[in-house]
Amino acid sequence: MTKKFVRVKDWFPPGHVRTPYFLRGKIGMIERQLGAFENPEQRAYRQKADKLQLLRVRFTMAEIWGKNAEIPTDTLDAEIYEHWLEPIDAT
Amino acid sequence: MPHDDNDHFSPSGHPYQPDQDHPLTKWQAMEIAMRELMVEKGILTRKEITETVEAMDSRSPADGAKVVARAWSDSDYKARLLADGSAAINEMGFHADAMRLVVLENTPTEHNVVVCTLCSCYPRNLLGLPPDWYKQRAYRSRVVKNPRAVLSEFGLILPAKTRVRVHDSTADMRYLVLPTRPKGTDGMNETALATLVNRDSMIGVAQASDPK
Numbered sequence: 001m002t003k004k005f006v007r008v009k010d011w012f013p014p015g016h017v018r019t020p021y022f023l024r025g026k027i028g029m030i031e032r033q034l035g036a037f038e039n040p041e042q043r044a045y046r047q048k049a050d051k052l053q054l055l056r057v058r059f060t061m062a063e064i065w066g067k068n069a070e071i072p073t074d075t076l077d078a079e080i081y082e083h084w085l086e087p088i089d090a091t
Numbered sequence: 092m093p094h095d096d097n098d099h100f101s102p103s104g105h106p107y108q109p110d111q112d113h114p115l116t117k118w119q120a121m122e123i124a125m126r127e128l129m130v131e132k133g134i135l136t137r138k139e140i141t142e143t144v145e146a147m148d149s150r151s152p153a154d155g156a157k158v159v160a161r162a163w164s165d166s167d168y169k170a171r172l173l174a175d176g177s178a179a180i181n182e183m184g185f186h187a188d189a190m191r192l193v194v195l196e197n198t199p200t201e202h203n204v205v206v207c208t209l210c211s212c213y214p215r216n217l218l219g220l221p222p223d224w225y226k227q228r229a230y231r232s233r234v235v236k237n238p239r240a241v242l243s244e245f246g247l248i249l250p251a252k253t254r255v256r257v258h259d260s261t262a263d264m265r266y267l268v269l270p271t272r273p274k275g276t277d278g279m280n281e282t283a284l285a286t287l288v289n290r291d292s293m294i295g296v297a298q299a300s301d302p303k
Contacts, residue, residue, distance in 0.1 A: 020209060022208075040262065054263060078261045079264055
């Protein structure tokens, strides 16, 4: 499988959101696809929840923290729902 | 006399813990009200509530340790556990409930550590209730930025060439770290191996214990 890179949207919507603040706008690699899960942004308010693809995205510490990274090549993985991700061209 | 103020210190010299004389918070009152209503309406009995609390309290890292010991002893099981954690723990009679279990294998070149930055997601079905530090802001905010500094405070100092992978439980997965099998454990059976698997090694802030 080729490495697929994505960017977390730089959104700051109100309400119950499970995309960590510190990852917004950051670029990562899809580590694995997890299947479809109910959107917690709707479920939190007892709304009928859409099933969305959930992906594990791997970020380097350099990408998240820049020059303040402890070791730039260490990584952080997080689960992000598809509507928070936008594809980017691998450069 | 170590202390002169007898009102605030016990005879051993330690301060008395204050009594909890403050009124209930809104959510404490709401919890009691909901519980009483459900009992009154016959939805739950008090016995069922007590039994559920006891069942939650009785879960412990011993179950996770059995899973790790089996993976150390049986390479086919380890492969199944890494491919589909939920299915593999079902084989042993454990259940991941609504959540999906992902197992992360430590190797000499890769070390995994788990956090929930948003709250306190934790594989309770395998490890019981999370330790207090796991829920505190200090751990949650620091381990994603300075994982090596945090691990060193737990006494775990990793070589720079070991890749540290932090895993943030942000959604529907729960994570169990499969620690590396300690040296000198070659003839040990699963029961003996499980005694080496401590809770912190399955969160990723420690290694499994060395055999005595």
